[in-house]
Amino acid sequence: MRNGTTITEFILVGLPGVHGLRAPLFTAIFLVYLLTLAGNGLIVAMVWVEPRLQTPMYFFLCNLAFLEACYTTAVIPKLLETLVVARSTLCTPCCLTQAFFHFFLGTAEFFILSAMSFDRYLAICKPLRYPTIMTGRLCAQLALGSWLTAFAIVFCQTLLLSQSRFCGDHVIDHFYCDVGPLLKAACGDTSLLEVLGLLATVLVIPGSLFFTIVSYVSILSTILRIPSAAGRGKAFSTCASHLSLVALLYGAVLFMYLRPTAHSSFKANKVVSVLNTILTPLLSPFIYTIRNKEVKGALRKTCAVKRLPMQSQACNASG
Numbered sequence: 087m088r089n090g091t092t093i094t095e096f097i098l099v100g101l102p103g104v105h106g107l108r109a110p111l112f113t114a115i116f117l118v119y120l121l122t123l124a125g126n127g128l129i130v131a132m133v134w135v136e137p138r139l140q141t142p143m144y145f146f147l148c149n150l151a152f153l154e155a156c157y158t159t160a161v162i163p164k165l166l167e168t169l170v171v172a173r174s175t176l177c178t179p180c181c182l183t184q185a186f187f188h189f190f191l192g193t194a195e196f197f198i199l200s201a202m203s204f205d206r207y208l209a210i211c212k213p214l215r216y217p218t219i220m221t222g223r224l225c226a227q228l229a230l231g232s233w234l235t236a237f238a239i240v241f242c243q244t245l246l247l248s249q250s251r252f253c254g255d256h257v258i259d260h261f262y263c264d265v266g267p268l269l270k271a272a273c274g275d276t277s278l279l280e281v282l283g284l285l286a287t288v289l290v291i292p293g294s295l296f297f298t299i300v301s302y303v304s305i306l307s308t309i310l311r312i313p314s315a316a317g318r319g320k321a322f323s324t325c326a327s328h329l330s331l332v333a334l335l336y337g338a339v340l341f342m343y344l345r346p347t348a349h350s351s352f353k354a355n356k357v358v359s360v361l362n363t364i365l366t367p368l369l370s371p372f373i374y375t376i377r378n379k380e381v382k383g384a385l386r387k388t389c390a391v392k393r394l395p396m397q398s399q400a401c402n403a404s405g
Contacts, residue, residue, distance in 0.1 A: 100168025125371030154367035197232035
């Protein structure tokens with residue numbers, strides 16, 4: 087119910103109905119969060135120090151890993167708090183800040199994945215021209231463009247929303263500050279923000295998905311024309327990891343946006359949102375390392391380098 091009182095803080099409901107499972111859920115989510123930071127941090131470190139991994143594909147993967155670590159950090163700590171305290175609150179500026187980083191990083195992820203699709207398209211469909219097209223300068227431009235475009239899209243909407251006065255319902259039935267409840271709590275006319283949000287959603291999600299689909303149609307067409315089975319398998323293996331992550335991310339997002347807006351659907355969307363926030367950043371490092379010889383080789387090399395000082399210390403001690 088709206089009244090004349092200005093809202094100074096919002097209450098996050100979190101995950102209601104899990105009272106008996108709060109302790110195990112907290113432990114599981116906390117461990118997953120640590121694994122996510124460790125896995126994505128390891129990818130960033132390996133790409134940074136290993137010369138064999140300093141290629142366009144791994145440059146974009148490094149951006150994605152850094153983004154995933156930041157994305158989980160924007161949401162998971164507050165989710166953990168909702169499992170510990172009975173009343174998890176956020177001041178209005180803090181709520182707007184969390185909403186900004188959640189949607190900014192989420193938007194940047196779609197653009198980074200699109201840039202990775204373009205990279206795989208050039209590598210497979212135009213292999214002879216790939217080194218001259220996908221230069222270090224173009225890689226930097228694509229990555230920087232992805233970050234800046236996402237920042238501009240989300241910052242403009244957040245800035246407009248921050249000018250509003252909030253006097254509606256201050257209880258958010260989610261584990262992070264979602265834009266929908268913030269718009270409902272705003273006192274003034276939010277039609278401009280709703281239109282901008284719709285345009286941004288159409289630009290980012292279907293737009294990036296269409297670009298990715300077009301890229302992979304060309305990639306698959308090229309792969310199928312390779313005469314040898316070994317050649318087809320090698321070509322497909324270079325983009326299988328990226329394709330798996332694309333299917334995982336877009337599958338979750340399309341599930342949330344294409345379902346009818348019923349109460350049961352909102353609960354299902356919240357579950358999918360939890361899985362998307364927790365599992366996708368966790369699985370991303372494993373998806374790119376399980377069948378990737380370069381990354382596994384760099385990881386073995388890193389572990390070997392770390393073991394050498396320990397072995398030398400042990401030899402010196404025994405001597």
